[in-house]
Amino acid sequence: MFRAGLALVASAATNAGSEPVKLPGIEVDPVGRCVTVESTVCLRKGTLELVACGKGGKVHESLVSIEARPLHLHTALLLLGLKPGNPAIMERVGGEEERWRHLPPSGDPVEVFLTWKEKSGEAVERPVSDFIVRVRDGANRESAREERLPTHTFLFAGSRLVDNESGPRTYLADREENLISLATFGDELLCLPGVYSRDNQALLWEINTKALPAPETRVYLRLRPGMGIGLTSKQSEQKKK
Structure with a gap:
């Protein structure tokens, strides 16, 4: 299955030139250097x-x-020339005494935007960080300062490939459907640097209701090669519990 995807990359890269490459629900613009994905709020x-x-x-x-x-x-x-790394995982290390070690997340940076058309026909594109704010304490919720996610990169x-008892290996993102994560799952396609708990009490982020279109609105994710990550080292140190 994964090899078929790589074969598709090779074929598309050979034949596309400067023309957009279309996959179901996805368009790759090699000239504009972006991937546009049909989405729903x-x-x-x-x-x-x-x-x-x-x-x-x-x-x-989500x-x-x-x-x-x-x-x-x-x-x-891959068609944009981006190189994948890995989600945060535990890796087996061989030697005289076999052990496990934490492998931090890695991979090329990708900037993530949300785009849609207003009723007036005006096209809007905004970084996803505009729609995500830090969870505020219930007692001080109204007076607390709104703090947005500090990066859209x-x-x-x-994601990862895992063995099956029989048949081809499974691409975990196809099975689990964790695509762009704020919490750490270990199988996501895109992630933040560092490791973040997904326990309910430890979730850091919530929706900025002031800016986001209504649920069921058809929008587009737009992904572009990024320049860097905006989280500070302190913010990326929260470890998964």
Whole structure:
């Protein structure tokens, strides 16, 4: 399955030239250097684990959902020349005494935007950080200063392949549908640097209701090669519990 996706990359890269490459629900613009993904707004309020999930994923804790296959989105990012790394995982280390070690997330940076058309026909494009704010304490919620997610740049972690008892290996993002994560799952396609708990009490982010279109609104995710990550080292040190 994954090899078929890589074959698609090779074929598209050979034949596309400067023409857009279309996959189901996805368009790759090699000239504009971006990937556009058909999406739907999931929520108007609540805490978030994800920026984007698949249509069968955690839509109750995600900003938007997409119908496109995660493997195809992975392929689209490869077509832009981006290199995947890995999500945060535990890695087995061999030697005289076999052990496990933490492997931090890695991958090329990808900037994530949300775009849609207003009723007037005006096209709007905004970084996803405009729609995500830090969870505020209940007692001081109204008076607390609104603090937005400090970055709209994520790492192209690339999810993971896992063995099956029989048959081809499974691409985890296709199965779990965690696409662009705020919390750490270990199988996501794009992630923040560092490791972040997904326990309900530790969730850091919620929806900025002032800016986001209504639930069920058809919008587009737009992904571009990024320049860097905006989180401070202190913010990226919160470890998964």
